[in-house]
Amino acid sequence: MSRRRPLHDRTCALCQLRGLCLPDHLNQDVVRSVEQVIKPHQPVARGTYLFHQGDPMTAYYFLRSGSAKSIVDDGDGRETVIGFLYPTDLIGAGSMQQQSYSNSVVTLERSAVCAVTTAHLAELWGDNEAVRDNFLSKIANRIQTERHARVRLDHTSAEQRVADFLVELSRRMDGLGRDPDDLTLTMSRYDIGSYLGLAPETISRTLRRFADAGIVAVKGKSVQLIDSDKLSAIVHSESHAR
Amino acid sequence: MSRRRPLHDRTCALCQLRGLCLPDHLNQDVVRSVEQVIKPHQPVARGTYLFHQGDPMTAYYFLRSGSAKSIVDDGDGRETVIGFLYPTDLIGAGSMQQQSYSNSVVTLERSAVCAVTTAHLAELWGDNEAVRDNFLSKIANRIQTERHARVRLDHTSAEQRVADFLVELSRRMDGLGRDPDDLTLTMSRYDIGSYLGLAPETISRTLRRFADAGIVAVKGKSVQLIDSDKLSAIVHSESHAR
DNA sequence: CGGACGGTTGATTTGTTTCAACGTGGGTGG
DNA sequence: CCACCCACGTTGAAACAAATCAACCGTCCG
Numbered sequence: 313m314s315r316r317r318p319l320h321d322r323t324c325a326l327c328q329l330r331g332l333c334l335p336d337h338l339n340q341d342v343v344r345s346v347e348q349v350i351k352p353h354q355p356v357a358r359g360t361y362l363f364h365q366g367d368p369m370t371a372y373y374f375l376r377s378g379s380a381k382s383i384v385d386d387g388d389g390r391e392t393v394i395g396f397l398y399p400t401d402l403i404g405a406g407s408m409q410q411q412s413y414s415n416s417v418v419t420l421e422r423s424a425v426c427a428v429t430t431a432h433l434a435e436l437w438g439d440n441e442a443v444r445d446n447f448l449s450k451i452a453n454r455i456q457t458e459r460h461a462r463v464r465l466d467h468t469s470a471e472q473r474v475a476d477f478l479v480e481l482s483r484r485m486d487g488l489g490r491d492p493d494d495l496t497l498t499m500s501r502y503d504i505g506s507y508l509g510l511a512p513e514t515i516s517r518t519l520r521r522f523a524d525a526g527i528v529a530v531k532g533k534s535v536q537l538i539d540s541d542k543l544s545a546i547v548h549s550e551s552h553a554r
Numbered sequence: 555m556s557r558r559r560p561l562h563d564r565t566c567a568l569c570q571l572r573g574l575c576l577p578d579h580l581n582q583d584v585v586r587s588v589e590q591v592i593k594p595h596q597p598v599a600r601g602t603y604l605f606h607q608g609d610p611m612t613a614y615y616f617l618r619s620g621s622a623k624s625i626v627d628d629g630d631g632r633e634t635v636i637g638f639l640y641p642t643d644l645i646g647a648g649s650m651q652q653q654s655y656s657n658s659v660v661t662l663e664r665s666a667v668c669a670v671t672t673a674h675l676a677e678l679w680g681d682n683e684a685v686r687d688n689f690l691s692k693i694a695n696r697i698q699t700e701r702h703a704r705v706r707l708d709h710t711s712a713e714q715r716v717a718d719f720l721v722e723l724s725r726r727m728d729g730l731g732r733d734p735d736d737l738t739l740t741m742s743r744y745d746i747g748s749y750l751g752l753a754p755e756t757i758s759r760t761l762r763r764f765a766d767a768g769i770v771a772v773k774g775k776s777v778q779l780i781d782s783d784k785l786s787a788i789v790h791s792e793s794h795a796r
Numbered sequence: 797c798g799g800a801c802g803g804t805t806g807a808t809t810t811g812t813t814t815c816a817a818c819g820t821g822g823g824t825g826g
Numbered sequence: 827c828c829a830c831c832c833a834c835g836t837t838g839a840a841a842c843a844a845a846t847c848a849a850c851c852g853t854c855c856g
Contacts, residue, residue, distance in 0.1 A: 392708055409694040452651040458700040466634055466751040509708040
């Protein structure tokens with residue numbers, strides 16, 4: 313397909329996502345200093361582990377393209393998906409201030425990845441307030457996201473959870489400048505089920521019910537949002553508990 | 555009952571919990587500078603709101619004694635309990651870097667509270683690395699806690715959730731130097747249910763089943779852990795789903 | 797080509813909610 | 827100081843939503 317761009321092209325200054333990973337108003341000098349500590353990697357294949365739960369924590373990551381899932385091993389072999397990651401998301405924040413990663417991260421498709429070592433981050437941190445605030449914001453955002461995920465799981469029906477999942481994904485795609493009504497579910501139904509606390513069969517059935525109601529159009533991993541207002545309405549419908 | 559101690563007695567240097575809120579190795583000078591920005595309050599009655607969701611964010615809090623619950627308004631009037639707070643917990647971290655509090659905090663019993671204004675915290679933050687790291691650790695810990703809560707809600711039965719709740723509470727009491735096998739549930743069954751995503755009736759029934767099995771002894775709000783090993787075993791028992 | 801995995805659909809089972817009724821204890825006002 | 831009251835708690839019976847079990851299909855990859 314598309315030719316791979318030479319390594320030196322993959323700099324922060326040229327990255328289309330600049331201003332998302334880094335604060336907008338950073339001047340050239342700072343951008344250059346950030347670049348020196350960010351290691352751009354070759355795009356990696358689907359199913360690649362960025363790091364495993366328990367590995368010594370050495371770096372934070374960003375996706376430049378693609379998507380990934382964050383999973384934890386709940387002791388007895390079973391894995392739980394705790395989040396899906398897209399470009400601009402700070403990866404590794406959940407292990408902040410710890411010696412080793414508290415979760416694993418696996419790519420869901422071919423993806424391009426940036427890494428910032430913790431040592432280098434500490435330097436930047438001390439040197440530049442804007443960078444520090446940007447990271448703090450992302451971390452704060454992470455707390456909010458985890459909390460939202462938690463509240464979502466309480467007291468909500470399968471329909472509400474799936475609707476919320478779609479709406480949230482749509483919002484994120486919008487934020488990345490993509491069509492918010494044309495979603496590609498890069499993760500499996502099993503992953504979605506694990507994330508939402510539902511069986512994969514329930515994901516299938518619920519999507520089908522939405523499709524029958526004319527709210528979405530589903531064709532495998534491709535989902536079109538036809539009536540996203542109704543979808544939002546389902547999310548906020550009387551928490552008729554469970 | 556006990557006479558109220560004069561205000562000037564309630565300083566960090568004299569607080570029994572020193573070394574929990576603040577890093578252990580802080581020298582006298584730093585302790586004094588921290589003290590100047592911490593506002594000790596009179597003990598407050600049960601049901602007192604430390605702040606309401608949506609209030610402009612002005613300060614972080616610590617409990618010196620007592621307990622509290624953190625709740626969010628899920629839009630349509632319904633409230634969800636997202637956590638219980640005890641001495642040494644950083645309160646308000648979920649609203650970090652935001653203009654207003656993203657949740658409310660209410661005391662569950664008569665409690666003593668400390669406050670640190672955000673402005674003063676920023677000063678300390680810049681001045682002293684140890685204080686900054688201590689706060690970062692607490693924030694990181696918070697992310698872990700929210701995540702743990704989230705994973706716990708997925709794929710776990712009511713028995714597992716209640717067992718986990720008791721084990722976790724026991725651990726926290728142990729960390730505060732109290733008897734880990736003699737718990738007092740300062741919150742209502744409704745609060746526990748909301749927190750665990752279960753109906754209050756289910757909390758009652760599950761506790762009763764544990765009591766019948768000789769794992770705990772329940773008398774109202776007082777719970778004795780008789781066989782905490784078995785309790786842990788229930789938590790980690792084959793995630794037989796739901 | 798074949799096999800395994802992901803996905804869908806159907807039938808059955810089950811844990812938890814809901815509804816309902818009844819206890820109980822602590823706080824408040826008479 | 828006692829009695830009332832109300833929120834909290836408990837227990838039982840019934841309804842229900844989602845899990846599980848099972849069978850089948852498509853398809854991607856080796």
